[in-house]
Amino acid sequence: MDLKEIQNLIKFVANSGVAEVKLEMDDVKVTIRTTLEGNTTETTYVQQMPAQPVIQQAVIPQAIAPAAAAPATPAAPAAEDSKYVTIKSPIIGTFYRKPSPDKPVFVEVGSTIGKGDVLCVIEAMKLFNEIESEVSGKIVKILVDDMSPVEFDQPLFLVDPS
Numbered sequence: 001m002d003l004k005e006i007q008n009l010i011k012f013v014a015n016s017g018v019a020e021v022k023l024e025m026d027d028v029k030v031t032i033r034t035t036l037e038g039n040t041t042e043t044t045y046v047q048q049m050p051a052q053p054v055i056q057q058a059v060i061p062q063a064i065a066p067a068a069a070a071p072a073t074p075a076a077p078a079a080e081d082s083k084y085v086t087i088k089s090p091i092i093g094t095f096y097r098k099p100s101p102d103k104p105v106f107v108e109v110g111s112t113i114g115k116g117d118v119l120c121v122i123e124a125m126k127l128f129n130e131i132e133s134e135v136s137g138k139i140v141k142i143l144v145d146d147m148s149p150v151e152f153d154q155p156l157f158l159v160d161p162s
Contacts, residue, residue: 006030085135087157089150093124097146105146107157111139119157122150137161 013021013032023030097105097120106118118130141158
């Protein structure tokens with residue numbers, strides 16, 4: 001597909017009133033998005049497909065990435081954090097440090113906690129789930145900001161069990 005054909009395709013899509021068109025051929029991918037309601041903004045993406053098999057592409061970045069990432073990882077903080085227990089989110093939702101906006105936070109950095117103490121609340125599908133500690137110790141770090149989304153198994157707190 002040459003430039004002239006792509007330009008003709010863009011004009012055709014803009015005049016047709018269609019919001020988006022995706023076209024994939026052997027060696028080219030084209031996505032054209034237009035906004036309706038009188039706005040003439042056009043977004044066009046043209047991607048030339050590689051001549052190499054996809055398997056070779058996947059192997060090359062994996063071989064390069066670990067070598068580049070290795071020097072950036074400091075060894076001392078990892079050893080220091082290993083003595084702490086990480087409390088992770090058991091569900092996807094929104095993290096809250098307080099039971100309600102007018103109440104105090106459940107825990108602060110430096111708070112001593114016991115097994116079964118409520119550390120936070122995670123809202124999922126309009127249900128507020130209290131997250132309880134499975135260890136006793138002292139809160140070293142709170143890893144998530146209040147009212148922010150969290151994923152399953154995302155670290156929330158670092159606890160010093162000693």
